[in-house]
Amino acid sequence: MRKFSILFLGILMALLTLENCKPDVPDAPPGKPESDSLYIGTTYTIAKPFRFSNINNTYADSLTYEGVELGRRLFYDKHLSSTGQLSCASCHKSEFAFSDAGHAKSTNVFGPTKRNAPSVQNLLWAPKIFWDGRSATLGEQAKDAFHGEQDLNVPNAIQYLEADSEYVRLFKKAFGRPGDITEEHIYLAIQQFGMTLISSESHFDKVQRGQEQFTESEARGFQIFLTERGDCFHCHTHGNDLLMTDNIFHNNGLDSVNDVNDFTDKGRGEITGDINDYGKFKSPSLRNVALTAPYMHDGRYQTLEQVINFYSDSIKLSPTVDAIMLKANHANGGVHLTAQEKQDLLNLLYSMTDTSYTNNPAFQNPF
Ligand code: HEC
Ligand code: HEC
Structure with missing residues (x-):
């Protein structure tokens, strides 16, 4: 008897759950x-x-x-x-x-x-x-x-x-x-x-979850990214999370400007009115970055190679430039990566492409 009532309860609950998941209820007929x-x-x-x-x-x-x-x-x-x-x-x-x-x-x-x-x-x-x-x-x-x-x-x-x-x-x-x-x-x-x-299903994610492995070049790229060698992690990670941005505003050294009023786009400063924010922009997530050229808030760089060359050798100074860009390892405009290191960093960025995100049927045009 007990077994029966448990079974009965089980079936009832299953039915109730089904009821809850029932798709759409049709509109009431006119007048009802x-x-x-x-x-x-x-x-x-x-x-x-x-x-x-x-x-x-x-x-x-x-x-x-x-x-x-x-x-x-x-x-x-x-x-x-x-x-x-x-x-x-x-x-x-x-x-x-x-x-x-x-x-x-x-x-x-x-x-x-x-x-x-x-x-x-x-x-x-x-x-x-x-x-x-x-x-x-x-x-x-x-x-x-x-x-x-x-x-x-x-x-x-x-x-x-x-x-x-x-x-x-x-x-x-x-x-x-x-x-x-x-x-x-x-x-x-x-x-x-x-x-x-x-987006959380790139090769990069799967490596972090232990499901896939980095190539040797990607692994080296990650080291450059995560250490003082490339110094990318300060702004493109946050703690231990995998969002690939700190969601904070920085001036990463795109323009050489003596007076903050000379920034063509004041960025964050336009919102806060604080001159210390002039020329700062939100760090973009590096997820899927291989798919999103051109780059930066004004789309000035056509390729990721150009972006990496910028961080390697062409950082410009201005009153609000981030302190990281002024560290000793950034002397003379950047961290000065070798051709191999640039390639490794590039391969790391490519590993963050998530085609299950871009192809997800739930995100496509419903019309
Ligand atoms: C001081 C913080 C900071 C550091 C360090 C930094 N970035 Fe950035 N990054 C930014 C900000 C801010 C932007 C957007 C700047 C803008 O458009 O004005 C950006 C933009 C980018 C973009 C363009 C993304 C897009 O969607 O347009 C790439 C790629 C990139 N960074 C990669 C790197 C790599 C690789 C490193 C290390 C070599 C690095 N960043 C170091 C803050 C930083
Ligand atoms: C004509 C092109 C255009 C259209 C249409 C457009 N956007 Fe955008 N979107 C942009 C541009 C340009 C930016 C960057 C603006 C800025 O940051 O000042 C942006 C920024 C964004 C961002 C910010 C992303 C981030 O990382 O902060 C989101 C989210 C977004 N748009 C969603 C939408 C939604 C939702 C709509 C429709 C209601 C829309 N956009 C319509 C061009 C467009």
Whole structure:
């Protein structure tokens, strides 16, 4: 009898779980009240990859599959621009780790963008977004991009979204009653999608997890990267984590400037107003960097070889240049790597390419 009731309970629980995972509930027929379940999305749980910092983001617990799916549609939807020609994905292409590879500057509805469109990945862990860190959340960032790049007309956008039954359904599921399509919900949905853009399956990761091995050259490259020889780790790692950025603002010595007011782009300083921040930019993650040329906030370098040559021999001085660039091992403009060391560092950077990220079907155009 006991066995039976345990079995019965088991079956009941299995059925209940199945019920919870049931896909979408159809809209109520005309004249009938809409079912409550129409307003309840399915929880989406983010798994923290190996050696990523703990998730410390207040929004990360409230993701739903429908919210993420909604965000993906909005990300790829060109109707959300004044020209009808531009979506987030126009400048953030999945095959290039969501950068606009091949373009130093992108073209928005007003003309060329001010800066290079960076790759987008693992921003759930970034306390500040954009080269100058002007947004604190991905939702704020989306608002900035919709207005700054796409010239979004909010009333028109809401009208368009309300006329699309799939959007109506997803907004209800993602945000619950009353399920209204609002400006804020547009940004929050993009934020949900943005949080799921996680890259953690490169050869580099697998080596760190003990599943694959570095080639000899990659292993040497990692040594250069992680030691005073190359000194890259100060800004492109953070503690023991594998984000490959410290998410902090630095002047890495791109320009020779005597007076901080002479920086063509004041970067972080434009936001804080502090002259000590002039010419500083957020360290980009080196993940997928082989896919995202050209490089730096203005796209000045066409190849990774040029970037490595810069760190090796061409660091320039200015009042806010990072103290690391002034260390003894950087005398005369850099750490002066040999041709072999440059090749090793390059191979290390290539090992951070994650094609399972760029090819992930969950991140592609849903239209
Ligand atoms: C016309 C091209 C263009 C469009 C359209 C565009 N972006 Fe961007 N994106 C950029 C540029 C350029 C930057 C760098 C701007 C800066 O940092 O000042 C950027 C930066 C970002 C970043 C910051 C990455 C980081 O590491 O800090 C994110 C995230 C992002 N965009 C997401 C979006 C989303 C979401 C949309 C749609 C709502 C969008 N972008 C639309 C060009 C574009
Ligand atoms: C003092 C901090 C610092 C150090 C040390 C440093 N970087 Fe950087 N790195 C940055 C910053 C900041 C940027 C962006 C600068 C900009 O665009 O103004 C950057 C940009 C890059 C880029 C371009 C990425 C992109 O998406 O545009 C690469 C590649 C790179 N660094 C690799 C390295 C390597 C390799 C080393 C070691 C030889 C190194 N960095 C050392 C801070 C640093």
